[in-house]
Amino acid sequence: MSAAPQSGSAPTTNATSSDKNADPAKDTKPAAALEEDDEFEDFPVENWTQDDTEVPGDNTHLWEESWDDDDTSEDFSAQLKEELKKVEASKKR
Amino acid sequence: MDAIFKDFGKAYAEFDGYNLAKTLAPVAPEAQPDRLYNFHRSTNFSSVQKDFKSKILHNNALPFKLTSEESNGWVEVYCAYWKAVGEILNAEAATKTHNKVSWGKVYEAWKEMTVVLIRGYTNSGFQAWTVPCLYVAGKYMRVFAIKADEDAANNPSSAINFQDDFNPEAEKNEKLEDAARQLNRMFQICLSDRAPLEESRKWGIYNIINLLFKTYFKLGSVSLSKNILKALQAYRGDMPPLDNFPLSHQVTFKYYVGVICFLEENYVEAEKHLTEAWHLCHKDAVRNKELILTYLIPCHLLTTHTLPTLALLSPYPRLQDLFLPLSRCIKKGDLSGFDAALIAGEDEFVKRRIYLTLERGRDIALRNLLRKVFIAGGVEEAKEPNAPPVxxxxxxxxxxxxxxxxxxxxxxxxxxxxxxxxxxxxxxxxxxxxxxxxxxxxxxxxxxxxxxxxxxxxxxxxxxxxxxx
Structure with a gap:
């Protein structure tokens, strides 16, 4: 019990030095221990202005404009063409 | 104790609820790491009430006069806070020395303080500008409850209950469910406040609702969130518009309402709320933006059939892991790749509750595949000699x-x-x-x-x- 940091019975000379050592741990420990779980986090500030939000004008580039992929050169398209040829061939037989 | 009551006096004189709430924080501020420790040491069980009374009730140095009811209310709150701080310091000391920490005790002491605080509003006439105290009490009550439940799960009580009605599930979230009940009381005292709007506790409602949502989501009882929304709807005529609340309340609320709609497969509504949350979100709150996008992207995929651009995903490596493999397969029309990516990410998707929604992305992959077959078909000879090929x-x-x-x-x-x-x-x-x-x-x-x-x-x-x- 007497060795516990908070007992206050440590000699004063040691107390200052051990306090200094303990401080960083004390700062980080409770913060980490009281960190919230996986839910939406609290904002560090309560309110803010438009300047601190994402610029809404950027939104146009956030989503792909077309869902068509016309790049027929990649592997998958080549594979598809192979398959279709096979279908074609089996029909002729 | 002087530091805390000095701040109390200052906050009270300035009607500053947020600074007042800081005097009830369970964590010492960085600038004063020993604040809680000193506060707790400044008095003891036998004289705490007397000491605090002299600081609040009989302190002529305070620049304002409180009613005796109000003062006594605050004395009770700070006494309960003092006890809770004692438990918190014990827990911290135990963590440092690797002894067993009893978060259950911390939770009980903190809850007691919360109960006393709520009573202050119902019985002692605490003023509406002080509601940020409820935010702090509620926020940490939830945190301590989760810790206490984790504790209980890791150290099952030695006295095993052999009764027939023993239900381990019911005990799993015992404290958090209890915390939800207290939060609900807070919600009620904010909702039913009949004071004129400018001095109404209604201004605290969205912050408390957000705490309730977080709690219900953690408990896996999302349906209870609907009850809150219904209650809110019933009072909507008397409620200040959401736009008038601080943005942190708005964004969190919109996020949760968006996710609730999402889980009910109401993707159009969900997208509306999530997009609003996205636009209003603080640009440095990376984790929150990541969470918003986690639901907004699948929504957008189903409502408009468009995929996120790389530019959107680039600041969020976690989202890239989550969505890029699927996006590529959807784009290419690669069904087996899509299935493989869905299986690979299954655990994470299920945890995030987006699996079923993403699964529907297969339709879009299929559509893209069929379109490729169509394009690969090329053109056929025109029937008439001069017509262009079709x-x-x-x-x-x-x-x-x-x-x-x-x-x-x-x-x-x-x-x-x-x-x-x-x-x-x-x-x-x-x-x-x-x-x-x-x-x-x-x-x-x-x-x-x-x-x-x-x-x-x-x-x-x-x-x-x-x-x-």
Missing amino acids: RRTRIPVAEFGAAISIGSKETMDNDEVECLLANMIYKLVLFGAFGLRRRIYRLHMKVCLAQPYPPPIRRDFSGGTTSRT
Whole structure:
């Protein structure tokens, strides 16, 4: 019990030095221990202005404009063409 | 104790609820790491009440006068706070020395303080500007409850209960459920406040609701959140508009309402709320933006069939891991790749509750695949000599079948392929119709895939033609 940091019975000379050592741990420990779980986090500030939000004008580039992929050169398209040829061939037989 | 009561006096004189709430924080501020420790040491069990009374009730140095009811209320709150701080310091000391920490005790002491605080509003006339104290009490009550429940799960009590009605599930979240009840009381005292708006506790409502949402989500009882929304709806006439609340309350609320709609598969509503949250969110709150996008992206995929750009995902490596493999397969029309990516991410998708929604992305992958078959079909000779060649619009079902089977070992039979195609047409993802001319070819299909979003069509299966209404 007497060795516990908070007992206050440590000699004063040691107390200052051990306090200094303990401080960083004390700062980080409770913060980490009281960190919230996986839910939406609290904002560090309560309110803010438009300047601190994402610029809404950027939104146009956030989503792909077309869902068509016309790049027929990649592997998958080549594979598809192979398959279709096979279908074609089996029909002729 | 002086530091805390000095701040109390200052905050009270300035009507500053947030600074007042800071005097009830369970964590010492960085600038004063010993604040809680000193506060707790400044008095003891036998004289705490007397000491605090002299600081609040009989302190002539305070620049304002409180009613005796109000003062006594605050004395009670700080006494309870003092006890809770004692438990918190014990817990911290135990963590440092690797002894057993009893978060259960911390929770009980903190809850006691919360109860006293709530009583202050109902019985002692605490003023509405002090509601940030409820935020702090509620926020940490939830945190301590979760810790206490984790504790209990890791150290099952030695006295095993052999009774028949023993239900381990019920105990799993015992403290958090208890915390939810207290939060609900806070919600009620904010909601039912009849004071004029400018001095109403209603201004605290969204912060408390957000705490309740977080708690219900953690408990897995999202449906309870609906009750809150219903209660809110019933009072909507008396409630200040959401736009007038601090943005942190708004964004969190919109996020949760968006996710609730999302889980009910109401993707249009969900997208509306999530998009608003996205626009209003603080640009440095990376984790929160990541959470918003986690639901907004699947929503957007289903409502508009568009995928996020790399630019959108680039600041969020976690989202890239989550969505990029699927996005690539959807774009390419790679069904087996899509299935593999869905299985690979299954645990994470299920945890985030987006699995079922993403699964529907398979339709879009399929549509893109079918479109590729259509394009690969090329053009056919025009019937009239001088007319330009036209795209081949009749595609044997077998070709679709072959395309769908790419990458998977199984081949699909024509009936099955037909069924898939019919479904796609029904969902308006494809624009086309079957022509059942069994004698010549087994089955042919007339498909026009050029338009991703055709207007509603009348499907006429008898003649194999399709016309727009």
